[in-house]
Amino acid sequence: xxxxxxxFLRLLPLMAAVGLLPAAAVRAEEWNKAAFEAKKxxxxxxxxxxxxxxxxxxxxxxxxxxxxxxxxxxLEIESKLPDTRSIAIxxxxxxxxxxxxxxxxxxxxxxxxxxxxMAETCNVYALAKAGGKFYYAAKEIKVTLGGCGG
Amino acid sequence: xxxxxxxxxxxxxxxxxxxVLMSHPMETGLRKDxxxxxxxxxxxxxATFTYKDRMVLSAQWGPAVSRNPYLSFKFRGAARGExxxxxxxxxxxxxxxxxxxxx
Numbered sequence: 625x626x627x628x629x630x631x632f633l634r635l636l637p638l639m640a641a642v643g644l645l646p647a648a649a650v651r652a653e654e655w656n657k658a659a660f661e662a663k664k665x666x667x668x669x670x671x672x673x674x675x676x677x678x679x680x681x682x683x684x685x686x687x688x689x690x691x692x693x694x695x696x697x698x699l700e701i702e703s704k705l706p707d708t709r710s711i712a713i714x715x716x717x718x719x720x721x722x723x724x725x726x727x728x729x730x731x732x733x734x735x736x737x738x739x740x741x742m743a744e745t746c747n748v749y750a751l752a753k754a755g756g757k758f759y760y761a762a763k764e765i766k767v768t769l770g771g772c773g774g
Numbered sequence: 775x776x777x778x779x780x781x782x783x784x785x786x787x788x789x790x791x792x793x794v795l796m797s798h799p800m801e802t803g804l805r806k807d808x809x810x811x812x813x814x815x816x817x818x819x820x821a822t823f824t825y826k827d828r829m830v831l832s833a834q835w836g837p838a839v840s841r842n843p844y845l846s847f848k849f850r851g852a853a854r855g856e857x858x859x860x861x862x863x864x865x866x867x868x869x870x871x872x873x874x875x876x877x
Binding site for chain 2 (some may be wrong): 653655656659660695696697715718719720722723724725726727728729731732733735736737738739740741742771
């Protein structure tokens with residue numbers, strides 16, 4: 625990488641912070657359109673550059689047994705797998721299965737909480753990339769009122 | 775541009791716990807308004823979290839992240855008084871950046 629480019633990249637967050645950059649330049653990475661259009665976990669994993677995700681007890685997925693409101697389903701995810709570099713949330717019966725994907729640089733803990741929408745009762749998957757491989761945990765969450773249309 | 779994010783930080787040893795609430799409709803494109811018309815999809819695609827010049831988290835989201843997205847995460851190596859900067863950009867090119875001092 626040339627020095628000028630490295631310097632520019634180093635300044636990007638600062639420039640963004642002071643409003644010097646148009647929206648396009650804030651994109652430090654490209655949104656993975658193909659992954660967000662996928663319908664199955666295997667396809668998401670493939671779009672993320674992996675294959676054959678395995679179930680793992682090293683991933684903890686905490687959520688409600690029953691979500692009264694599918695528009696706001698709180699989730700907590702922790703990976704106890706060494707070298708966890710990314711965590712994704714997949715919702716089996718949503719129109720597109722991938723809800724969110726997080727990249728975790730070194731120094732960021734493999735833990736997060738967020739809120740997602742669920743169209744109907746189904747499995748939610750926490751997918752983690754650790755040591756270059758993909759692992760997941762699943763939890764069924766019952767939804768009283770779907771949160772995608774309406 | 776939306777409203778400012780609400781950012782809370784808490785230093786626990788050498789780990790900072792960051793909680794952020796963003797103001798964004800996160801429209802799926804499937805919802806109909808009162809007149810029965812589909813509301814176009816509008817959702818945050820990318821969110822980046824930066825401490826000094828170091829990326830501490832980057833997120834890619836689809837419309838299944840809830841309206842007014844909430845995120846809580848933790849990272850090591852920050853100091854009290856330093857800033858964390860959070861930026862998002864949505865599928866329509868709208869963007870917003872806010873920062874908070876670590877407490």
